[in-house]
Amino acid sequence: MREITLTVNGERRKAMVKDNELLLDVLRDKLYVKSVKAACWRGECGLCTVLMNDRLVKSCLVLAVEADGAEILTAEGLVKDGEPSPIQKAFIEKGALQCGFCTPAFVISSHKLLTMNPNPSDEEIRSFLSGLICRCGTYNQIIEAIRGAQKAYASR
Amino acid sequence: MSFGSPWFTLPEFTYHKPKTLKEALELLDKYGEEAKVMAGGVGLLAFMKERLMAPSHVIDLKGVPELGQAIYKEGEGLTIGATVTLNELARYGPLKKFGALHDAVRDIADPIIRNRATLVGNLCEAIPWVDTPPALIALGAEVEIRSLKGERRVPVKDFIKGPVEIDLEPGELVTAVHVPEPRRNSRSRFIKYNTGSEFALVSVAANVVMDGGRVRDVSLVYGAVSSTPQVAVKAADALKSAEKPWEVLDEVGRIASEEVEAVSDVLASEEYRRHLIRVLTLRVLREVMG
Numbered sequence: 001m002r003e004i005t006l007t008v009n010g011e012r013r014k015a016m017v018k019d020n021e022l023l024l025d026v027l028r029d030k031l032y033v034k035s036v037k038a039a040c041w042r043g044e045c046g047l048c049t050v051l052m053n054d055r056l057v058k059s060c061l062v063l064a065v066e067a068d069g070a071e072i073l074t075a076e077g078l079v080k081d082g083e084p085s086p087i088q089k090a091f092i093e094k095g096a097l098q099c100g101f102c103t104p105a106f107v108i109s110s111h112k113l114l115t116m117n118p119n120p121s122d123e124e125i126r127s128f129l130s131g132l133i134c135r136c137g138t139y140n141q142i143i144e145a146i147r148g149a150q151k152a153y154a155s156r
Numbered sequence: 157m158s159f160g161s162p163w164f165t166l167p168e169f170t171y172h173k174p175k176t177l178k179e180a181l182e183l184l185d186k187y188g189e190e191a192k193v194m195a196g197g198v199g200l201l202a203f204m205k206e207r208l209m210a211p212s213h214v215i216d217l218k219g220v221p222e223l224g225q226a227i228y229k230e231g232e233g234l235t236i237g238a239t240v241t242l243n244e245l246a247r248y249g250p251l252k253k254f255g256a257l258h259d260a261v262r263d264i265a266d267p268i269i270r271n272r273a274t275l276v277g278n279l280c281e282a283i284p285w286v287d288t289p290p291a292l293i294a295l296g297a298e299v300e301i302r303s304l305k306g307e308r309r310v311p312v313k314d315f316i317k318g319p320v321e322i323d324l325e326p327g328e329l330v331t332a333v334h335v336p337e338p339r340r341n342s343r344s345r346f347i348k349y350n351t352g353s354e355f356a357l358v359s360v361a362a363n364v365v366m367d368g369g370r371v372r373d374v375s376l377v378y379g380a381v382s383s384t385p386q387v388a389v390k391a392a393d394a395l396k397s398a399e400k401p402w403e404v405l406d407e408v409g410r411i412a413s414e415e416v417e418a419v420s421d422v423l424a425s426e427e428y429r430r431h432l433i434r435v436l437t438l439r440v441l442r443e444v445m446g
């Protein structure tokens with residue numbers, strides 16, 4: 001066991017972890033960041049995606065010890081003073097979800113995309129999000145949601 | 157959360173994060189076969205979850221700054237350090253000079269995985285269907301290997317010895333892959349054929365050197381067809397000896413499809429793979445010769 005310190009959604013957190021623990025499991029089970037989901041544990045579904053030091057990673061493919069000292073941002077962290085961020089509102093407005101299981105991963109990834117490029121083409125959106133799976137098939141609505149949030153990012 | 161299933165957990169090990177190459181080599185020397193190095197961890201953690209590997213020591217290379225660079229020198233070529241990720245490499249301008257590698261790197265897995273997965277890790281994984289080895293072989297790349305005892309260089313073609321089997325002794329580490337400067341009038345491309353999954357059923361890399369209307373030199377390398385990448389020597393000879401190379405492309409594809417080793421597995425039958433080899437050879441040659 002060793003102690004790691006990480007900043008999760010702006011807050012400094014500590015956790016005791018074993019070297020063989022995954023960041024995914026530590027985020028969910030020790031730090032209670034429940035927006036981070038999992039379906040495959042092998043890098044395929046993308047539901048465990050988080051921003052780590054401003055890079056998207058699949059947290060089932062990262063050791064918790066590797067995240068020592070890192071900054072983690074998840075969908076929870078986009079909410080400011082109880083107010084959902086533009087991308088989160090756009091997901092709701094455009095109905096870009098059905099069961100919602102994949103939503104946090106798509107939200108944080110879309111947020112990253114729009115931060116880098118506020119005006120992506122449909123092709124760029126599809127390619128950027130190609131590592132995430134929505135079993136309910138809301139892909140078209142997700143593209144609309146990104147379009148809907150685009151203005152907010154362009155003016156930042 | 158992990159439902160106690162071994163498939164979702166990792167066997168126990170001690171994690172090390174050396175800060176210098178020397179420190180990394182000393183750890184490798186000390187733990188020998190007990191140790192595995194980790195770059196992006198994409199492949200390693202997957203193998204460990206499936207209990208195909210269970211090292212007692214995992215040595216993370218990401219803390220060693222000198223392994224994290226891609227450097228291009230005109231006339232010499234491109235040297236890609238062990239922890240350079242596929243995304244970092246894809247964004248590195250000079251990669252465009254190495255067409256086949258540029259094609260291969262940008263189409264691996266997905267952009268999120270490419271934030272972690274490295275070129276050297278992809279090569280060292282040596283699974284038959286990974287994408288970078290055929291491109292690296294066609295471009296004549298070499299692997300730079302270090303241990304406490306010294307260093308050596310091995311062509312990628314000889315480095316891959318079998319499925320998940322590479323020419324690396326305990327205590328040794330790949331520090332970089334070196335891709336030589338492309339020859340004058342040369343052009344290379346990589347094409348992967350996949351359906352449904354990201355894994356190739358067949359992939360092909362071609363590197364040609366043109367000389368007027370003729371092909372002076374050509375390298376044709378196939379991935380995912382057998383346990384190791386396959387080089388089509390007879391097909392290359394047929395193309396080089398042709399006075400009008402454009403007229404023999406069909407024949408070259410046929411020769412390649414008959415000459416290389418191809419296997420049947422759950423993804424495709426041997427017959428289908430040989431068909432794909434023919435078609436893809438034609439397609440890739442049209443691109444590099446055009």
Ligand SMILES: Cc1cc2nc3c(=O)[nH]c(=O)nc-3n(C[C@H](O)[C@H](O)[C@H](O)COP(=O)(O)OP(=O)(O)OC[C@H]3O[C@@H](n4cnc5c(N)ncnc54)[C@H](O)[C@@H]3O)c2cc1C
Pocket residue numbers: 042043044192193194195196197198199200201202238263264265266269272273274275276277278279280281285286287288324328329330331354355356
């Ligand atoms: C969902 C998914 C999709 C994928 N799709 C593709 C695809 O389309 N095409 C493709 O080619 N691959 C694909 N892969 C495989 C992936 O690209 C490789 O697993 C990855 O490139 C490995 O790189 P890494 O840096 O993560 O290596 P690691 O996981 O860190 O290492 C892999 C292996 O190489 C060894 N190793 C690493 N670095 C060194 C070194 N410097 N010296 C000696 N040994 C070393 C490790 O010990 C380990 O055995 C996919 C993987 C996933 C999970």
Ligand code: FES
Pocket residue numbers: 037038039040041042043044045046047048049058059060061
């Ligand atoms: S749980 Fe990490 S990608 Fe599926």
Ligand code: FES
Pocket residue numbers: 096097098099100101102103133134135136137138
């Ligand atoms: S909304 Fe159900 S998986 Fe995407």
